[in-house]
Amino acid sequence: MPKLRGTQSAGSAKNSRLAAHKPPNLKGTKHQAQDGSNKAGSGAADAEKKAASSHQQKALSHSLQQGLLDVFGRAFAPALASPRLNEALQAVKQALFERDFAGAFGTVDDNRTDADDTAAEKKGKSVSFEIDSVIPPLDAYAARWSPTRALCYASVLASPVVQEHWNAAQESSDDQPESKAPLRMVAIGGGAAEIVAFGTLLTRGEAANDRAGDLVLVDSGPWASVVDRLRTSMVESGTDSPKAALIEPAERFNVDVRQRDILKVDDEEMGKLIGGSGEAGAVTTLITLFFTLNELFTAGGLGSAATFLLRLTAASPAGTVLLVVDSPGSYAEMAVGSQARKYPMRWLLDKFLLQDSEAWTKAHENEAIWFRLSQSLSYPIRLEDMRYQVHLYVRK
Known part of the structure; x- marks a missing residue:
């Protein structure tokens, strides 16, 4: 089982307009913050953040985490072991980016018609789609x-x-x-x-x-x-x-x-x-x-x-x-x-x-x-x- 590898990405501005359960980060690099929090000269601020974070995380022991x-x-053992997990994650992220919550979370609108999908496509909107059936x-x-x-x-x-x-x-x-x-x-x-x-x-x-x-x-x-x-x-x-x-x-x-x-x-x-x-x-x-x-x-x-x-x-x-x-x-x-x-x-x-x-x-x-x-x-x-x-x- 691999060790965790963290990133400092807080997500893009577009992501903040996704669903309440949106992914924290759709894109981003391992060591670069996208909100400007890692700019040069911010050493004191970074130290303060680390101190506050350290104090907060003491509330949970390592073994409990x-x-x-x-x-x-x-x-979620089956999903985590599936070779199609990345495919499913990419589909969820794309659906959320397009605000297609029915597609992202697998809900189905029984009243939706082909005409609705066609109208959505003309407006540049995503339509509901089936994500990884497994x-x-x-x-x-x-x-x-x-x-x-x-x-x-x-x-x-x-x-x-x-x-x-x-x-x-x-x-x-x-x-x-x-x-x-x-x-x-x-x-x-x-x-x-x-x-x-x-x-x-x-x-x-x-x-x-x-x-x-x-x-x-x-x-x-x-x-x-x-x-x-x-x-x-x-x-x-x-x-x-x-x-x-x-x-x-x-x-x-x-x-x-x-x-x-x-x-x-x-x-x-x-x-x-x-x-x-x-x-x-x-x-x-x-x-x-x-x-x-x-x-x-x-x-x-x-x-x-x-x-x-x-x-x-x-x-x-x-x-x-x-x-x-x-x-x-x-x-x-x-x-x-x-x-x-x-x-x-x-x-x-x-x-x-x-x-x-x-x-x-x-x-x-x-x-x-x-x-x-x-x-x-x-x-x-x-x-x-x-x-x-x-x-x-x-x-x-």
Whole structure:
């Protein structure tokens, strides 16, 4: 099994307009950053990035990081071993570049006609196509691009600043400390990376290993099969390995997959989604938007994205924690208005969440962090480092 070989590519500007689960990097070289972050004279900035990244990654032990990569390795063993994997990956990347999400993720529009395809071709648009019949598109995607993100997201979730706010209200409300309420997370735009990242908090040796976990994944893509295999890979020991499962017993890890377009969710459904069942009322919910908000602003437009954020605010009880992770710098700029003036995503986020003094408070932010993979980790195929920004809000 080869060692990982990282890259400093953060992806091209075009890529930032792909789906929420877009590949972090379609093109790029091993040692050259495409966002200008590696320019001459930036030694001090690079040192600061490395220090921040090192501090963040201490949240996960090396053995746990390798264990998480092994989860992906087991779940997608057939795809990773297939000689047609590269072919499938190239097809997925091309489909995403053309914004042909049905083709990229293997969904089929039964109402689509030949006339629709002809019209799309005349407009220069891609049409849905069949990707490698042996390797399902989401399998190829998840095997290739989700492992790094899962490790990165897990390190963010396990970081002291997130744990402090996520657990603060829960700990103060526990009448019986020995019987802690489950951790609850609603991942909007969540899929393969989010389930493994969340499951990390329930693994052996972690602070929350005596608690159950309730995870809700909301995305328009058909992630159920992929998510089920990843969960199984975490709660069952490998058939050829004497090691125990990462999460025991399996009943502690509850996952609810909902294939929904979050921009079309109304007030009532949003309330049930965020608030959960009545008995979970005392549980502090963590809402995540991991590489999703940028796409909501781009695909849905400013109005729809703003409505979503306001609806999310209204549905969130006091103490709810909102965690946003997305592309940094120019890759997260939105064109707004007839003049197409560009605004940083973080500015728009603050505008809609903080304009009401009684809504949210911003507890933490970092506009540029590197997650760097250790060269001693191993995975069947090459993975890359990733760069991101993070923002944490707490509902008042």
